[in-house]
Amino acid sequence: MxxxxxxxxxxxxxxxxxxxxxxxxxxxxxxxxxxxxxxxxxxxxxxxxxxxxxxxxxxxxxxxxxxxxxxASWKEGTDSWEWLGDKDREFSVSSVKKMLIKNKDVRNNYVMRWCKWVPAKCNIHVWRVEMNRIPTRGALERRNLSIPSIECALCEVGRESADHITTGCFVSTIVWDHISRWCKIAPIYGFSVRDMLEFHKIIKLGEIEKEVFHRIIIIGCWRIWKARNEKVFEGKEVKVEEIIGDIKVLGFLWFNKRSKYRSVDWLKWYKFDFM
Known part of the structure; x- marks a missing residue:
């Protein structure tokens, strides 16, 4: 080792x-x-x-x-592997089968729920964000890369990190506040990306609305990061209303064309009413 x-x-x-x-x-x-x-x-x-x-x-x-x-826990002897799927710590095909049947996750890592009707680029981005595997200025600075500033490129206040851009940035705060009012729920507050991805479980909405809200969070995270990159690499001005508009329009396009709920028209989507 x-x-x-x-x-x-x-x-x-x-x-x-x-x-x-x-x-x-x-x-x-x-x-x-x-x-x-x-x-x-x-x-x-x-x-x-x-x-x-x-x-x-x-x-x-x-x-x-x-x-x-x-x-750390130290013990005498050589390194060894243990199978966590069985109480005896011994690997067997039957223990794998039992674990799959019970749908038991023995890892400590967070397991993200992916969405089929949201493009892979959005799912992959949020998956990487949750693991803090995106090239924010804070991450680049930790890798000893020379960068002019570690401040958030969107709000220019605070150290730029995955959680800051998603939940703590002034721009993302305005976006989530508008999304919460559009979806007719209490204001969205989170301290991490994982908080945002789990928020749909505690809100009082119908099953379809909860599913759509969860996907909107995924799309929103991707669109906020896209706005950040456009400012950094293209010098484009950040417009919150443009970010919000893209979340709604792209969300409707992907939901209407790629999900099983294709009967939902723009008026229902705009009113966030799927009944």
Whole structure:
């Protein structure tokens, strides 16, 4: 098991969580066993740096990596794999079959519900956003890329991140406020992309309206990101009314042509009434 590149502690690999310390590492392909020693009941760390960590960022990551190490569970013996689909931790075809029948998800990762009548580009975008895998300025800065600013390209206030653009940005806040009034529900508030994707489960709407609302959130996230890219790469002015209009028009087009509810006309869609 590679100490830096494998995702064995925390939610990501150590080279992504602590990029400045990774630069100082001499042997970037070292194993986890190469970086610690055990003497009786004591556990110590054996680092091999080009130089000792000294900058503020390096010291911050130094504290972070020790917290991760202390939170990890250590045991004697060689690395091994365990099958989480069975209480005995032993893999078998029958245990896979039982897990599939029960529709049991043994992972801790969020499982996104995809929409068939929304284009793949929108589904894929939101899937990547939920995993924080889009090239925001904050993400590029974490990868040590030289960028002129880490401020949000839409509102120019706050650090640009996937959650900020989707829920915290002034532009997205206005968009979601209009969408909530259009869909006749309470104002939409979320702190993360996942909050937005789960919001349809708690609102008081019919089943069809809930389904449509969930898809509108997906389309909205994609359209807001598209507006951000148009401003960054084309210098196009951001117009909230244009974003909202595209969400409604494109949503109706895709819903009317690609879903099973093809009898819904523009007037019903505009009034958000599918009965």
């Amino acid at each position: 590679n100490f830096w590149s494998d995702n064995w502690v925390g939610s990501t690999s150590l080279k992504e969580a602590c990029p400045h310390l990774f630069k100082l590492e001499k042997n970037k392909r070292c194993k986890a066993k190469d970086r610690f020693w055990r003497n009786g009941g004591s556990l110590g760390w054996a680092w091999d740096w080009h130089r000792n960590p000294s900058s503020a960022q390096e010291m911050e990551e130094w504290v972070k990596i020790f917290k991760l190490m202390n939170a």
